[in-house]
Amino acid sequence: MSAFLAGRLLTLIPVLWGVSIVVFLLIHLLPGNAIQMFLGTQVAMTPAQMDELRRLFGLDKPLALQYVDWITHLLRGDFGVSLRTSRPVLPDILRRLPLSGEITLLALVIALVIAVPIGISAALRRGSAVDAAIQLGGLAGLSIPNFWLATMMLLALGNVGSIASIGIYVGFFADPVRNLAVMLLPSFSLGIALAAVMMRFIRSSLLEVLGHDYVRTARAKGLREQLVLYRHVLRNALIPVITVVGFQAGYLLGGTVVIEEVFALPGMGRLALAAIDQRDYPVVQGVVLVIALLFVLVNLAVDLTYALVDPRVRYG
Amino acid sequence: MNAKRLGWLLLALVVALSVPVLGAGAAPAKVTLTFGVDQEVVGLDPNKVTAFSSFRRIDLLYNKLVTYDAGLHVVGDLAESWDNPDARTYVFHLRHGVQFHDGAEMTSADVVYTLNRILDPKTASPGRSYIDVIDGVTAPDKYTVRIHLQYPLASLLSGLASGNAAIVERSAVERAGDLQKTEAGTGPFMLAEWVPDNFMRLARNPRYFKRGMPRVDEVVFRVIPEQASLLAGLRSRSLDMATISDGSVVKQAQAAGTLNVQQAPSLNLRIFSFNTTRKPFTDPRVRDAIAFAIDRQAIINAAEFGLGVVSGPIPAPDKVWALPVSSFPEYHANPARARQLLQEAGAAGASFNITVSPTYEGGLAVAQVIQSQLKAVGLNANIQNVEWGQYINLWVKRDFDSMVELRGGDPDPDRFLYRTFYSTGAVNNFLFKDAAVDKLLDRGRVHVTVAERLPIYHDVERALVTGAPAVFLYTPMESQVMQTYVKGFRIIPTGALNYLEQTSVAR
Numbered sequence: 001m002s003a004f005l006a007g008r009l010l011t012l013i014p015v016l017w018g019v020s021i022v023v024f025l026l027i028h029l030l031p032g033n034a035i036q037m038f039l040g041t042q043v044a045m046t047p048a049q050m051d052e053l054r055r056l057f058g059l060d061k062p063l064a065l066q067y068v069d070w071i072t073h074l075l076r077g078d079f080g081v082s083l084r085t086s087r088p089v090l091p092d093i094l095r096r097l098p099l100s101g102e103i104t105l106l107a108l109v110i111a112l113v114i115a116v117p118i119g120i121s122a123a124l125r126r127g128s129a130v131d132a133a134i135q136l137g138g139l140a141g142l143s144i145p146n147f148w149l150a151t152m153m154l155l156a157l158g159n160v161g162s163i164a165s166i167g168i169y170v171g172f173f174a175d176p177v178r179n180l181a182v183m184l185l186p187s188f189s190l191g192i193a194l195a196a197v198m199m200r201f202i203r204s205s206l207l208e209v210l211g212h213d214y215v216r217t218a219r220a221k222g223l224r225e226q227l228v229l230y231r232h233v234l235r236n237a238l239i240p241v242i243t244v245v246g247f248q249a250g251y252l253l254g255g256t257v258v259i260e261e262v263f264a265l266p267g268m269g270r271l272a273l274a275a276i277d278q279r280d281y282p283v284v285q286g287v288v289l290v291i292a293l294l295f296v297l298v299n300l301a302v303d304l305t306y307a308l309v310d311p312r313v314r315y316g
Numbered sequence: 317m318n319a320k321r322l323g324w325l326l327l328a329l330v331v332a333l334s335v336p337v338l339g340a341g342a343a344p345a346k347v348t349l350t351f352g353v354d355q356e357v358v359g360l361d362p363n364k365v366t367a368f369s370s371f372r373r374i375d376l377l378y379n380k381l382v383t384y385d386a387g388l389h390v391v392g393d394l395a396e397s398w399d400n401p402d403a404r405t406y407v408f409h410l411r412h413g414v415q416f417h418d419g420a421e422m423t424s425a426d427v428v429y430t431l432n433r434i435l436d437p438k439t440a441s442p443g444r445s446y447i448d449v450i451d452g453v454t455a456p457d458k459y460t461v462r463i464h465l466q467y468p469l470a471s472l473l474s475g476l477a478s479g480n481a482a483i484v485e486r487s488a489v490e491r492a493g494d495l496q497k498t499e500a501g502t503g504p505f506m507l508a509e510w511v512p513d514n515f516m517r518l519a520r521n522p523r524y525f526k527r528g529m530p531r532v533d534e535v536v537f538r539v540i541p542e543q544a545s546l547l548a549g550l551r552s553r554s555l556d557m558a559t560i561s562d563g564s565v566v567k568q569a570q571a572a573g574t575l576n577v578q579q580a581p582s583l584n585l586r587i588f589s590f591n592t593t594r595k596p597f598t599d600p601r602v603r604d605a606i607a608f609a610i611d612r613q614a615i616i617n618a619a620e621f622g623l624g625v626v627s628g629p630i631p632a633p634d635k636v637w638a639l640p641v642s643s644f645p646e647y648h649a650n651p652a653r654a655r656q657l658l659q660e661a662g663a664a665g666a667s668f669n670i671t672v673s674p675t676y677e678g679g680l681a682v683a684q685v686i687q688s689q690l691k692a693v694g695l696n697a698n699i700q701n702v703e704w705g706q707y708i709n710l711w712v713k714r715d716f717d718s719m720v721e722l723r724g725g726d727p728d729p730d731r732f733l734y735r736t737f738y739s740t741g742a743v744n745n746f747l748f749k750d751a752a753v754d755k756l757l758d759r760g761r762v763h764v765t766v767a768e769r770l771p772i773y774h775d776v777e778r779a780l781v782t783g784a785p786a787v788f789l790y791t792p793m794e795s796q797v798m799q800t801y802v803k804g805f806r807i808i809p810t811g812a813l814n815y816l817e818q819t820s821v822a823r
Binding site for chain 1: 513
């Protein structure tokens with residue numbers, strides 16, 4: 001197990017290195033640069049003044065050299081300084097990480113709370129009117145874009161006057177009630193599509209297991225239906241669900257970008273969006289790298305959980 | 317069964333958190349004005365920043381030597397008065413007893429320091445070009461500042477009234493390195509708390525030199541990028557006031573009936589500009605033809621929900637200088653005349669691109685209306701819709717046929733027109749060269765009195781409308797939406813929020 005873990009952690013290095021190169025090249029390939037964005041179309045500057053700014057931002061060096069500069073600083077834990085705000089990048093990311101993490105986690109919980117019971121009841125009532133209705137609801141959940149849902153919820157709640165609509169963000173540990181009031185709607189609008197995916201997945205996974213011989217055997221030996229369901233069916237049906245949940249957690253983290261913008265939450269996604277807009281290279285690079293790191297770590301965690309839940313899976 | 321119960325539980329939770337929380341916390345003793353804006357500040361150093369969003373906070377933290385009032389007249393701010401012993405010398409007499417936020421007295425030494433800081437190339441101040449005509453600043457005594465110019469420049473006062481020329485405290489800059497994350501001003505409010513992308517809290521300056529102001533204890537700026545979310549914030553009363561720029565959302569706010577919507581035309585200018593070095597725009601007749609083909613009011617109605625005022629080259633609210641648009645023949649849409657001019661120029665049926673961006677002031681909707689109006693005179697305009705970063709990039713490289721733009725105007729015509737339309741002007745991306753216009757612009761800046769300058773700028777305006785490096789369209793309205801209990805606020809065409817010092821909240 002520990003050998004497996006060590007091996008997996010080692011593979012992170014080339015993965016993250018690859019990500020660092022790709023993100024560096026992509027953001028620098030975008031037309032326009034930080035100085036142009038900084039000045040916009042209104043400010044009159046002489047070419048000499050522009051050159052001064054370029055030197056100031058380190059953008060006068062060749063691209064390869066800029067990359068080496070960045071990566072060597074990165075190895076020392078220095079993510080650089082934002083070109084737009086001149087604040088150091090890493091503390092800014094770390095300050096915003098808990099918010100994005102909380103939305104992701106809440107969205108996941110909300111999705112599971114909705115999807116598991118509904119998915120199970122759909123499978124157990126296969127072919128019934130209830131099943132059809134649930135399937136239809138699932139399709140709707142899948143098709144509604146989360147930013148639209150978010151905007152609609154905001155507008156609706158804005159009319160009745162609610163603290164849940166647009167509040168100043170406070171950390172969970174500072175004030176759990178106000179925190180949840182602000183975070184619930186965003187998490188809900190992010191989680192609903194995932195709930196639909198999960199529900200359909202759970203339903204089909206369950207139906208597959210229900211058709212297996214061991215289920216028939218369990219029933220044949222007179223086991224109570226509840227026991228058949230909990231001990232034999234669910235246990236086996238939910239293992240693949242864990243994998244999907246793991247994958248989706250990574251996508252949810254990406255999904256917070258849009259949701260944070262709509263709900264004006266100061267998370268990592270909003271930081272990234274503004275940075276891309278302004279060609280604030282160090283910030284974009286830093287955020288993408290951190291998200292990539294989280295993504296691979298979550299996947300690793302999923303693989304490990306797998307072994308815990310299913311005794312047949314062994315590593316190392 | 318289980319699923320049902322959980323579903324209801326979840327629904328109950330959402331509903332419970334959505335009802336208004338009455339009496340959450342006892343009534344605060346402090347009077348707070350919560351102000352929703354759609355853009356975060358980029359930095360706070362007044363001498364260094366370029367972002368409009370930054371200036372709206374800087375306006376409240378700092379003062380300048382002189383400033384603009386709501387009627388766009390230059391009035392004293394930190395300077396009580398000034399004289400012009402000769403055309404190249406300005407002597408400013410400072411107010412006595414003005415204190416910086418840390419309690420230190422503001423004196424002529426700080427003014428000299430600030431102006432030299434702006435002029436220093438190392439500061440890379442965008443405001444340098446406004447005042448680089450200065451060749452010496454001295455402080456004959458504690459309350460007098462003497463500025464000497466290389467040559468007479470009529471727009472000097474306007475340059476000194478710009479946010480970039482805000483007076484900073486020498487010792488504070490030396491302590492902090494720069495003022496991007498902190499502040500050292502004399503303004504009505506002081507920076508109390510700033511959580512980037514979340515909110516900024518400004519507290520009342522108890523030492524402010526204007527008696528009885530500000531009228532609220534604090535202003536909290538909330539950064540909410542989505543226009544619909546801003547309106548939702550106002551409706552739910554989480555916000556007392558918000559700047560809303562999307563016309564459709566402003567209309568919704570008006571329809572709500574419970575909110576007060578204040579509107580005034582800004583000094584910004586929407587233009588449809590040409591690359592005058594590219595065919596068919598090399599021929600002035602083609603540009604003039606397009607000016608005749610376009611119905612400006614139709615564009616305002618369709619693209620801005622009616623929230624704009626038709627304008628000439630000098631933004632319409634600048635009443636001191638702007639000619640009424642009825643004096644330009646091109647402002648009465650005349651497709652027949654347009655077609656005739658196109659025939660004469662041999663450009664009938666020409667095709668070209670209009671470069672626009674869907675975000676910020678990129679003007680996609682404007683381009684769509686222009687496209688259909690030009691089709692009516694036989695021109696085939698193809699809309700090139702690009703991301704904002706690429707839009708700026710094309711603008712900088714002058715790599716476009718035509719473009720929809722929003723230009724920031726200035727109360728002084730020299731400040732706006734010279735950099736924009738002079739053949740070597742820094743933001744003349746039309747690559748427009750007209751010796752007659754250059755000559756007029758040169759003459760306009762060396763005279764100091766309005767009476768001498770007015771006929772010159774009227775000639776410039778007429779020449780620009782006919783020569784048409786751009787078709788001048790309209791100035792958009794600025795809209796501030798507020799609760800009915802917010803009193804005393806007024807919009808200044810420059811977009812400055814100076815009137816927040818006089819704004820009171822009586823909930």
